Amino acid sequence: MTRRRPSPRSSRPSRRPGRGGGKLRIIGGDFRRRLLPVLDSPGLRPTPDRVRETLFNWLTAATPGARVLDLFAGTGALGLEALSRGAAEAVLVERDPRVAGALADNLATLGLRQAEVITADARPFLASSPPRPFSLVFVDPPFRQGLAGDCCAALEAGWLTEDAWIYLETEATLSPEVPTTWTLHREVRAGDSTGRLYRRTGGAGESPDGDAC
Numbered sequence: 001m002t003r004r005r006p007s008p009r010s011s012r013p014s015r016r017p018g019r020g021g022g023k024l025r026i027i028g029g030d031f032r033r034r035l036l037p038v039l040d041s042p043g044l045r046p047t048p049d050r051v052r053e054t055l056f057n058w059l060t061a062a063t064p065g066a067r068v069l070d071l072f073a074g075t076g077a078l079g080l081e082a083l084s085r086g087a088a089e090a091v092l093v094e095r096d097p098r099v100a101g102a103l104a105d106n107l108a109t110l111g112l113r114q115a116e117v118i119t120a121d122a123r124p125f126l127a128s129s130p131p132r133p134f135s136l137v138f139v140d141p142p143f144r145q146g147l148a149g150d151c152c153a154a155l156e157a158g159w160l161t162e163d164a165w166i167y168l169e170t171e172a173t174l175s176p177e178v179p180t181t182w183t184l185h186r187e188v189r190a191g192d193s194t195g196r197l198y199r200r201t202g203g204a205g206e207s208p209d210g211d212a213c
Contacts, residue, residue: 005198015199024075027053029084036106039077047077051190058186058197062165063087071122076103078138083112090115112178119152126154135161140169149177160200161210169195
């Protein structure tokens with residue numbers, strides 16, 4: 001997932017002189033250590049490596065075979081990581097046509113034909129009729145725009161499997177309102193953001209690594 005916000009220098013992708021962009025590194029799976037180009041777009045950066053590694057350690061058993069929805073995809077850092085780690089298919093939603101095009105190019109570079117990039121705003125996208133429900137969803141909206149609660153509520157309109165996992169990243173000062181069917185599993189703090197991993201309570205109540213929630 002990618003945030004459009006000011007970020008500490010250490011969290012930004014590395015820049016190469018004259019290229020006008022940075023690099024996204026895949027952390028694990030089939031494409032481990034692969035570097036992919038990132039557009040030089042204001043505030044565009046991948047979720048930090050440490051946060052991604054922590055999140056996917058939590059999701060070790062849930063990612064293989066998952067049907068993934070990556071809202072506010074940006075560089076697609078989380079969606080690409082899930083695909084590298086065995087997700088069966090993914091839909092990545094990004095409103096900026098240039099950023100969406102760069103993401104599609106990276107998918108093509110990796111030969112990931114089971115992934116689709118949709119150029120759209122997240123809220124209108126979620127207002128459409130959902131396809132088959134998703135078992136793993138990443139929600140990382142821009143800060144301070146009131147999008148987190150609306151998108152989480154909209155996901156309950158047929159977008160989620162009964163026991164879906166949902167990762168929500170917001171500004172650290174926000175206590176997001178989420179549907180009552182979601183149970184907080186774990187959370188991670190990094191800089192000005194907090195990531196929370198939820199499980200829909202319709203599931204069996206086990207964590208993706210086999211521990212009880």
